[in-house]
Structures are given as structure tokens and as C-alpha cells.
Amino acid sequence: MKLSHLAGMLLVGAASFGIFTSCxxxxxxxxxxxxxxxxxxxxxxxxxxxxxxxxxxPIDTAKYNALIKKNANGDTTGKWPVKKQPYPLDGAILPFKRIVVYYGNLHSKKMGALGEYAPKEMWRRLNAEVKRWEKADPSTPVQAGVHYIAAVASGTPGKDGKYINRMGNKQIDSVLKIAKMQKNTIVFLDLQVALSTIKAELPHIEKYLQLPFVHLGIDPEFSMKDGSKPGKKIGTYDAADINYVSQHLADMVKKYNLPPKVFVIHRFTRKMVSNYQNIKLRPEVQIVMHMDGWGEPDLKIGTYRHFIYSEPVQFTGFKLFYKNDLKKAPNRLMTPEELLKLKPAPIYIQYQ
Known part of the structure; x- marks a missing residue:
């Protein structure tokens, strides 16, 4: 989500939930x-x-090694695939599947395709994207899912002065209900902490992260450590913050006997993530550094090269904006075939 989408959001909603997937x-x-x-x-x-x-x-380590090498797309710099990463626990999604998701919030049509369209239409459109990826890379199965902004940075301070709108359980339950419309889907809950902290916000979605099909995203853009209002400048997370979250997720995986959690971190500037080389990798957590910038293809490729490729962590993601990417010539979305030529090929794809 970009800065212009923040102002004055008031969020309400209701639903019930119940879901099971083979994850x-x-x-x-x-x-x-x-x-x-x-x-x-x-x-x-x-x-x-x-x-x-x-x-x-145990996972098939030979297959894992072959897949991450394939995903590096012939990179010869030594950056990719990432060396000395631990093998994941069984049930890991990456790199065995490519994740393709719709992103957004149910209460705003401006924050992404998840929320802009009614659930049936949303799934029709997302399934069409899944088919495009399956056609472009038949050797990699696609794991479909939805990526929901569960805490939204706000233009107003709110009762606690933290400039954050937290989605209530009923709102999150409604997302799980939408996910249940299609078998074997996964859900990401995304946190924009604003003037709060990631440590303070994780407990609000704790019960959902205990579910085997629910994963996590965090957005440094809206982590305002200096007290600035969200939307006035771009925020940041340090490796220490990311390590805190991944340790928290790892503890949950062990406690509740869960498959590994996928942990997505949005990024489109260098300062959004500091001390990347200190980020710890764990068998229980799969970290995706996700290129979150919008614009024409050359700009997006440059952002990916400078801030994702050049600072390797583990896996990579790429966001496509149905509207913002069309604002300048050549006024088109990048195709799966184009993205598959990147080094490394993104294994997590998000449409907004």
C-alpha cells in the first residue's frame, strides 16, 4: 500500500470463520x-x-538444493542461492511452490484487489493469474492465497495516539471465510505498526498465527520509529526487529507443531531494512524480502536489483500494481515470463 492510501480510514465489518487446508x-x-x-x-x-x-x-534435501539453485537463474556472483541457510522443517511451502496472492483490505477499494472486488469475482481474477503463472513455469506448482492488511497505518491518531487501525477478530474471520471459498489456500496477515511497535502488535493476531495456514507480513514503510506520522516519510525495521518476529514465529511453530511460517517483509528502499546481513534464518520460518515498489517495468526491475537482489536474505517476492504500474509508459503490468528472467526468480508474487 502506498502513502496516498492512508488518510482518514474508518474500518468496520463482520463475519464468521472456519477453514482447513492441507498445509x-x-x-x-x-x-x-x-x-x-x-x-x-x-x-x-x-x-x-x-x-x-x-x-x-525430513524434507528431500536434494530436491530443495536443486530448486533453490534453479531459482537463482544462473546467478554467478555468489549471492544466490543464499549460502548456509538451514533446511526447513517438513511442510515448507518454499521453494516447492510459488505463492501467488491478492493483497488489500476488505473495507477499502483503494488498497488492493482484495477488497476492490466481491469475493467470487476476486477469486475468478486471482485464479486467472494463477493459470498464467502455471503456464509460464509449469515445473513450479502455485500456492494461491490472500494477503490481508490486519493493522492499517492511519492518518488520524486514534484513541491510543498510535495512528493505527487494528482489524477486529470479526474482520479477520471474514477474510478466513473468503479463503475457505477455495480449497488449499493460505492467508497472510499484514501489520503496519505506525507509532506502535511490532512487539506490541503481534499479540493482536496471535490466535490466528497458531493456525497452520496463516502466515505473516510486516511493512517497514509504516514503522515510524522516530515518531513521525505515517505517510509523511518512509519508516524502517532493523534486523533486530525482524529477528524478534522470526523467533516468535519459530517458537509458535515448535509449540503448536506447525509447518514453517512464511514471513514476508515489504521493501522498496535501502533504509526500510537496516543491517540485513544480521537477519537470522531458522528452519521454522521462511523469509521473503518482497519488492513493494510501483512504476514502469525498468523502475521496478532497478528497485529489485538494488534492494532485493543485492542484499540477499533467503527468498524474494515481487508486487504488481493493477493501477499504479500503469501510470507511466509503457502502461502495462510486467508478465510472469518477464519476472521469471530475474535473478533470483521471485517465489512470492503479490497483486494489489
Missing amino acids: SSEAKKTNGKTIKTAAGVDSTLIETEGETEIVRE
Whole structure:
């Protein structure tokens, strides 16, 4: 979301929720049955004396190595693929699948395709994008999902003076209900902390992050550490903030026996993420540095090269704006075929 989308948002809503996807190895009363996780990794359910436990199989490390090498697209600089990264736990989505999502908030048509269109139309459009990616790269399955702004930086201070509008549980439940309309989808909850902190905001969505299909995004653009009002300047996160979040997610994965969490960090300037080289990688968390800038293709490619490619962390993402990317010539969206030529090829794609 860009700066012009902030002013004076008042957010209300209601719905119910209930969802299950195959992203987790859900234990059922089965004796020795082999199941598949989101990454296609085998796990076995074994029933012993009335209790069912999951016996997890390790990921196929040879396949993992081959996929991250393929994803580096022949980079010869030594930056990609990232060296010394831990193998993920079983159930990892990346790099076994490419994630393709719609981004937005249900209460604003200006913040993204998720919210601009009614749910059925939204899914029709997103599924069309999924098919384009499947055609462009048949060797990589697509994991569809929605990326919801669960805390929105605001132009007004609010009761607590933090310039943040937090979506209530009913609003988030409504997003999960929309996700349930299509099988095997995932959900990202995104936090724009404004004058609050990431440590203070994570507890507001804690119960949702305990679900195996719910993942996390954070937006440094709206992390106003110097007390500036959001929208007046671009904010920042340090590696220490990112490490705090990834450790928190890792603890949840271990506590609740979850598949790895995908953790998306938006970025389109260097100062949005400081000390990137100190970001820690963990088997329980898959970090995506996501190119969030808009504009003509050459500008977007340059942003990706300078701030995503040149400061490698783990995986990469790329955002496409249906409206803002068309403001200047050549007035078109970049295609999957074009993005697949980037080094590395983005494994997380977001449409706004």
C-alpha cells in the first residue's frame, strides 16, 4: 500500500470463520497412513493405544538444493542461492511452490484487489493469474492465497495516539471465510505498526498465527520509529526487529507443531531494512524480502536489483500494481515470463 492510501480510514465489518487446508499434517484416526504436506513431503499418522501422533519425515534435501539453485537463474556472483541457510522443517511451502496472492483490505477499494472486488469475482481474477503463472513455469506448482492488511497505518491518531487501525477478530474471520471459498489456500496477515511497535502488535493476531495456514507480513514503510506520522516519510525495521518476529514465529511453530511460517517483509528502499546481513534464518520460518515498489517495468526491475537482489536474505517476492504500474509508459503490468528472467526468480508474487 502506498502513502496516498492512508488518510482518514474508518474500518468496520463482520463475519464468521472456519477453514482447513492441507498445509498442515492434521492428525486423524488413521493407522500408518501416509499423507502429503503443503510441500509434498511425506508424513505418517500412527495410532498407538488410542492416541494419534504425527511421525514427520525430513524434507528431500536434494530436491530443495536443486530448486533453490534453479531459482537463482544462473546467478554467478555468489549471492544466490543464499549460502548456509538451514533446511526447513517438513511442510515448507518454499521453494516447492510459488505463492501467488491478492493483497488489500476488505473495507477499502483503494488498497488492493482484495477488497476492490466481491469475493467470487476476486477469486475468478486471482485464479486467472494463477493459470498464467502455471503456464509460464509449469515445473513450479502455485500456492494461491490472500494477503490481508490486519493493522492499517492511519492518518488520524486514534484513541491510543498510535495512528493505527487494528482489524477486529470479526474482520479477520471474514477474510478466513473468503479463503475457505477455495480449497488449499493460505492467508497472510499484514501489520503496519505506525507509532506502535511490532512487539506490541503481534499479540493482536496471535490466535490466528497458531493456525497452520496463516502466515505473516510486516511493512517497514509504516514503522515510524522516530515518531513521525505515517505517510509523511518512509519508516524502517532493523534486523533486530525482524529477528524478534522470526523467533516468535519459530517458537509458535515448535509449540503448536506447525509447518514453517512464511514471513514476508515489504521493501522498496535501502533504509526500510537496516543491517540485513544480521537477519537470522531458522528452519521454522521462511523469509521473503518482497519488492513493494510501483512504476514502469525498468523502475521496478532497478528497485529489485538494488534492494532485493543485492542484499540477499533467503527468498524474494515481487508486487504488481493493477493501477499504479500503469501510470507511466509503457502502461502495462510486467508478465510472469518477464519476472521469471530475474535473478533470483521471485517465489512470492503479490497483486494489489
